[in-house]
Every structure is written in C-alpha cells, then in structure tokens.
Amino acid sequence: MRILMLVPAFLLAACQSAVPTEKVGSYAWLEKVDRQLAVSDGQGHGPDYASQEWCNVVHFRLYGQIAETPVPCDQAWMEQVDQQLKKR
Template sequence: MVMQIKIGLLAVAVLALVGCFDNSGEPQVSQNEEAGLVNSAVIADFQGCSNDWYQQVDSQVVTGDGQGHGPDLGSNEWRSVVEFKLGIRGDSALADLNREEWCHYIYAHYIQDSD
C-alpha cells in the first residue's frame, strides 16, 4: 500500500514537471521581455530632447492655458506639467526632470509619432 502511494506521488510529480515544459520548439518570450523589445525599438527612433520634440509633446500634452500662457518648452517646470497632465508625477520609474532619460521615458510610454 505504501509503495503504491509512493508510485502514485512520483507519477503526479513527473506529470507536473512534464506539463511545465514547452516542447513546441519555438523560443518563448515573456510579456515583459516583449514589452522591452517594443520599448527598445521605440527608443531607437528617438532623437533626443530637442525643441522639435518638445513641440511634439506639447501638441499631444497641452501644457499651456490656450492663451499663450504656460511654462517655457523644455524647462523643468514644463516637464513637471507634462508629468502632471499624464498623471505620472512622482512615478518611481521616471528619471529626474533634468535628465535625457526623462525624455526617453516620456517618448517611449506616452508620445506617438505624428508621421
């Protein structure tokens, strides 16, 4: 009886392990890895923080009041307003406002090419 239980448990363990393997021969990519590949491709197209880029962002995330008032494009105040409008102010994934990586993050996650 004990031997039958041991054999049964062993069979269950083997089946559980076999079920965990993918034998389709296709490389497996997790959703996180897939997202990373997409973000890498998007960032590869990014040309850096520039006046053209600031204008592109401002056309999609309006930072002024519609009457010509608002922070200077590209300033830390402007970047802070962009974060506020996107609802991401204080997000731990964001780089410091004065770093190039901040622009990369905003571009990769929120800004769509208008071409």
C-alpha cells in the same frame, strides 16, 4: 518596365518622408510633446519648454499624479516620456 520598378521605390520614399521623427529632446520634439499633452494653450501661455515646471506638468499629464520630487528633466527622462507617448 522600368516605370513599374520605380513606382514602389517612390511610394516607399514618400511614406518614409511623410512620418518625420524628431530627435528626443530637440525643439521639434518638445513642441510635439507640448501639443500631445496640452501643456500650454498654443498661444505661448504656459511654462517654457524643458523647464522644471514644464517637465513637472508633462509628468502630471502622463501619469495623472504630481511628482513627489521634481522630475529629473534630463535626456534619460525625455526618453522615458517618448516611450510613454508611443504607447498611447
């Protein structure tokens, strides 16, 4: 009987650890955004993560247009990017 009660707990724990969430702005998050939007080619060719150039490319990939002014590239902007990626 105890085993039957433990099975759902183990399954729930496994599901939670299978979907890691990266903190917005962390290196892992920046890598995820880079992969999802194909900012660089995966071989180190492309702008540095979180640089102004990188943020401008992310904006272009998300919205399909070049920003009229450089994007802010701050935590608030990264939160907006995260929300847009979750909608996709």
